[in-house]
Amino acid sequence: MTTTTARRLSRRTVPALPEPRGPLSAAVMGLLRGERDVDVPSPAASEPYGDDLQLALYVLYELHYQGFDGVPDEREWDSGLLAVRGALEDRFLGALRADVPVGAGDSAWAALDELQVEPVDGTGSVSHFLRDEGTVAQLREYAALRSLYHLKEADPHAWVIPRLYGRAKAAMVAVEFDEFGGGRADEIHAQLFADLMTDLGLETAYGHYLDAAPAEMLATVNLMSLFGLHRALRAALVGHFASVEVTSSPGSRRLAEALRRVGAGAAAVRFYAEHVEADAVHEQVVRHDVIGGLLEEEPALEADVVFGIRATGHLEDRLADRLLAAWRDGRSALRSPERAGTAA
Numbered sequence: 001m002t003t004t005t006a007r008r009l010s011r012r013t014v015p016a017l018p019e020p021r022g023p024l025s026a027a028v029m030g031l032l033r034g035e036r037d038v039d040v041p042s043p044a045a046s047e048p049y050g051d052d053l054q055l056a057l058y059v060l061y062e063l064h065y066q067g068f069d070g071v072p073d074e075r076e077w078d079s080g081l082l083a084v085r086g087a088l089e090d091r092f093l094g095a096l097r098a099d100v101p102v103g104a105g106d107s108a109w110a111a112l113d114e115l116q117v118e119p120v121d122g123t124g125s126v127s128h129f130l131r132d133e134g135t136v137a138q139l140r141e142y143a144a145l146r147s148l149y150h151l152k153e154a155d156p157h158a159w160v161i162p163r164l165y166g167r168a169k170a171a172m173v174a175v176e177f178d179e180f181g182g183g184r185a186d187e188i189h190a191q192l193f194a195d196l197m198t199d200l201g202l203e204t205a206y207g208h209y210l211d212a213a214p215a216e217m218l219a220t221v222n223l224m225s226l227f228g229l230h231r232a233l234r235a236a237l238v239g240h241f242a243s244v245e246v247t248s249s250p251g252s253r254r255l256a257e258a259l260r261r262v263g264a265g266a267a268a269v270r271f272y273a274e275h276v277e278a279d280a281v282h283e284q285v286v287r288h289d290v291i292g293g294l295l296e297e298e299p300a301l302e303a304d305v306v307f308g309i310r311a312t313g314h315l316e317d318r319l320a321d322r323l324l325a326a327w328r329d330g331r332s333a334l335r336s337p338e339r340a341g342t343a344a
Contacts, residue, residue, distance in 0.1 A: 014069045015207030018059065022052025024088075028059055031081060032071045043087050048095035049318065051335075053088060054218040058210070060085040061225035065152055066206055089226055092219075100310040108239070108291055108305040115246045115309065126320045127254035129327065136262045140200050141333050142323070143193075144209040145217045149224070150193035151206050154179035156224035157241050163234040168293030172238075175245075175282050175290070192271045199268035212334040216319040223315055227308060235301035238294055239308020242286045249280040 017033070020026035027040040046053040062068065063076040075081060118125070130139060154176055161172055181187030194204040203209075227237035252275035259269045295302055326333040 013205050014067055015205070015210065017068045017071070018055065018210045020052075021055045022046070022050075024052045025056040025059065028056040028081075028084065031084070032059070032068065032075065040084055043091040046091065048091050049215060049219055051215040051218075053091060054215040054222060057085065057088045057092060057222050058218045060088070061222060061229070062207070064225070064229065065155065092222065093226065096223075096311045096314070097307070100307065100314050102303045102307045102310065104303065106303060106306045108295065108302050108309070111239075111306045111309045112242060112246055112287060112291075115243060115313070118250070124317070124320055124324070125251075126323055127251040127258070129324055130258040131254040131261070134258050134262070134327075136200075136264075138327050138333075139258060139262060139264070140202060143197055143200055144202055144334065145213050145323075147193065147197060147202070147204075147209055148207070148213055148217060149221050151190050151204070153189045153193065156221075156228040157237065159228035160234050160237045160241075163231050164238075164290075164294060165297045166293060168238075168290050168297065171285050171289030171293060172241075175285055178278055178282065189271075189274075192267075192274060195267040196271040199265035209334075212336050214322055214333070214335050216315070216322045220312075220315045220319055223311060233304065233308075235294060235298070235304035236308030236311070238286075238290055239305040239310075240312045241308075242283075242291055242305070243309045243312040245282045245286045248275050249277075249283065252276045 017029055020029050023041045024043065024046055027038050030038040031040070043053055059068070060081060063071070063081070067073060067076070126142065130142060134142075157172075157179075158176055161169060161176070164172055177183070179189050181189070181191070185191065197204045224237070224240060227233045227240055252272040256269050256272035256276065259272065291305060295305070323333045
């Protein structure tokens, strides 16, 4: 068995349910384990961006991805679990709409242009910090956390394809085709990220670092699932995708430089180097054809595109604040570095 094949098989392992972080997530775990008479607390009393609610939501969303060991596949569409998920989503989405209001006349094009304006000194930017002063341990932590998305990179965005038309659909499929390796399994971006993790001495099994991830990381992944699973939020998902593509190229360049500076291997550098060129092209396709095509067909959805862009920035800023505060204080940014198996 080759090393690459071994990595793929380990990533196919269905993860175990994580440890609860409060009454909401404990109740959800109980339901998934088949326990009876589980009392699910009202999400109204929970912090919408907090560990308990975000973990409960993350676990329920994962039923639509790889699932969990010991949880039957049929639970994906269990009506009781869907009702719980809906209540959690209402709390999360309500907080997002309150924190990132969108005016009736707000322009999607202006929102995209704002993404390209970066602070001159890199203040608040994780990629600037890691490029200029990040340690190997901090880069490993960053990769461990980002694995919650990158090991399923592009999957949440694929849900929007059947909800688009014409030019927007064709362009979205073209970009996703690249994300999924252009038909080559070894080039799937999720596999390239697994190769990066191997270079950094990290475990590549899907979902391995869930217990180590703080709420701020869970929220960024939950946002994609929230937008992707609701047709009514299809334009917000397009806004999210555009935000990722517009900011990816410069950020990836800095992260590739950070990995070269600390002497990381070629596979680690390659993941981000690949995104520098690819996402610069994707940005233009998404801007002109995906968003342009969507708003040509459904101009009333422009406010939702703006909401998707701004909600993405809001949650990414919260994550950056969490990471940078810990690293600048000489602490691990992980909840449980000893369990995660990565250096603090």
